[in-house]
Amino acid sequence: MRFRSTVQLITLLLIAFFSAKGQGGLSGKVTTLMGHRFLTFNTVIRVNQIEVARNRNVGEDERKDHTPQRVIAFRKAIADAIPDAKITWSFSWLALNDTTADYREIRRLVVGYHRQYGDDITFIPGAYFANAYNTTDQVNKDLHDALQIIQKMVGGGYRPLSIVAGFMSSENQQYLAEKENIHVCQGNIWSQFSIDNQDGDGSVCYPYYPSTEHFCKPAQNKNDFIDCVNLDGWTVDFLAGRRKGFEGGFNSRMGVGPIETVYKYGKEKGLAEMMHSTAIHFDEGYKLNGFAWVTNCWELSLPIDVSSLTDWLSAIKKRWPDVKVITQGEFGLLWRAHYKTNSFDYKFVEKGSGIGGSDADKEIKWFMNKDFRLALLKNIDQPAPAKVIDFTNYTLRAKEPAEMTRKWSLLGEINQKQSRPQDKPKPLDSLSTQARELIAKRYKNLAQ
Structure with a gap:
């Protein structure tokens, strides 16, 4: 192609640059694991607080907390801090199938964010606790049917890069890898014990390939190897995480999550703890491991001002300007490309x-x-x-x-x-x- 002038060439290059930026191009350009600081950010959209099965709930109705306006404000809070960030949206079974005007518009908006930013759209079975309330066969069926709905919703042959699950048994992760060709799963919540509706302490807090014996156990060899990168749900403060539930009046889940920080202690003190937990990985952890990873899941329904989200992300970007904010699927696949076995x-x-x-x-x-x-x-x-x-x-x-x-x-x-x-x-x-x-x-x- 010939350009009539230097101005025309520069103009076309600028268009290409900002087009890539709008699709999350700057973060998405990273092609290697080592030498980078990664942040993955997920959110959950549901109808009921705990949808333990397709037709059974044990939590509160959250329709009033899921509105198109809240979705717009939530995504804007992220873009205001890190314009090229890409995040992961996970829908519950009811949220995928609800026919009311709000949920139809929410799904339309999120598909638009996939096209605008490169966000990933996926499924959360059982609202974190699928295996506590369903057989592995039923979880597999839920995964398969939900993926079909999402593929049709987004169009163009779209397939998510990962699943958000809270906890996910080894058998279900094996199904994801072998039958659905999905090789990343947020399948453990590191150190969770005596809190919420399921326990799952005992795993590694960074990515690993799970064993066919237990999702908390890293595969030992090719005979028990599952080709599905198992990811933690959200980064916790290690000292808080050693506690049992709310023992001693503390919260063992305290870390980067908003419930245990800004909701509990207010903006200033809460942000200080979120940054402390982030720094464990982005400072010394980065030096020790050659890369660093922080992950957070902020449910859309949380009664917390999203300005706190902008504050945290802005502080991260200021302190670690090289941070890569990509989807958890992209991060998991980068890890998978670097580690062929559990040699970490x-x-x-x-x-x-x-x-x-x-x-x-x-x-x-x-x-x-x-x-x-x-x-x-x-x-x-x-x-x-x-x-x-x-x-x-x-x-x-x-x-x-x-x-x-x-x-x-x-x-x-x-x-x-x-x-x-x-x-x-x-x-x-x-x-x-x-x-x-x-x-x-x-x-x-x-x-x-």
């Missing part, structure tokens, strides 16, 4: 923020790999060495519940929640011989 070796260090259950006088270190996860806790102001508060051996056999239940945790030799007599913090050399030998293979300095 994640490390995290946190000193408490002093807010809520994030003790200012404590330091926690986490080590997470295919073989085990290990957490060490120490009091910063005391000379005593750190003690083990969690050791979960993934090389041991695991099994998911055969019945519908809330109890889906994978509890190891010692678990951070201290729900059993054996879970009291102990010196590293008090662990079993098998545990110490396994740790020594990875970290000789710890064993010494």
Whole structure:
């Protein structure tokens, strides 16, 4: 193609640039995992608070909280802070099928955001707790039918890059990978125990391929490998996360989520905790792991001013201008392209923020790999060495519940929640011989 003038060439280049920006092009251009800070942001649109099955609810009706005006304000709050951000919208079964004017318009708006920004549109089965209330066969059927509805809704042969699930059994994640050709699932909520409607403590907090034995267990070899990248639901403060539910008057889910931060403590203090939890990963975590990831799920119905969302995202962009805000599916596929097996070796260090259950006088270190996860806790102001508060051996056999239940945790030799007599913090050399030998293979300095 010949250009009549330099001005014409520059004009065409500018059009191409801003067109890419409008489709999330700047964030979406990243093609490698390492060397980047990633933020994935999800939202949930539903009709009832907890749609445990297609025709059964156990929560509150939320129709009044789901309006086109709220959707518009929500998306604008994100674009105002990071114009090229791409997010993931997840619809419940009822939200996909509701025929009232508001839900029809909401679906139309979100399809428009997919075309404008590159947002992903997907399904959330069972409102986070599908396996607690449904058989695996029913969950598979819900996934298949919902994906067909979304494909028709968006058009053009569209398929989501991921599923939002809260918790998702290994059998259902295997179905996603092998039958639906979806290889990313937000399928665990790290450290959740004695809170909400399902437990699921015991997993790795960064991406991993789950084992066919249990969704909290990383696959050990090709014989138990599921080709579905399992993602955490939202980033929590590690010190808060070691607690059990609301024990001690604290919230174990405190981190980047708005319920436990700005709703609990107000804008200023809440934002401080959200930024503290973000920095655990974007500062020291980035140095230790070569990349960093923070994820958040902000339900559309939450009674929280969306200006708090703009504040958090703006603060992130100011402090870490290189942040990549892409869909969870894109992030999961970047991880999948880099890691062909569970060869990861994640490390995290946190000193408490002093807010809520994030003790200012404590330091926690986490080590997470295919073989085990290990957490060490120490009091910063005391000379005593750190003690083990969690050791979960993934090389041991695991099994998911055969019945519908809330109890889906994978509890190891010692678990951070201290729900059993054996879970009291102990010196590293008090662990079993098998545990110490396994740790020594990875970290000789710890064993010494």
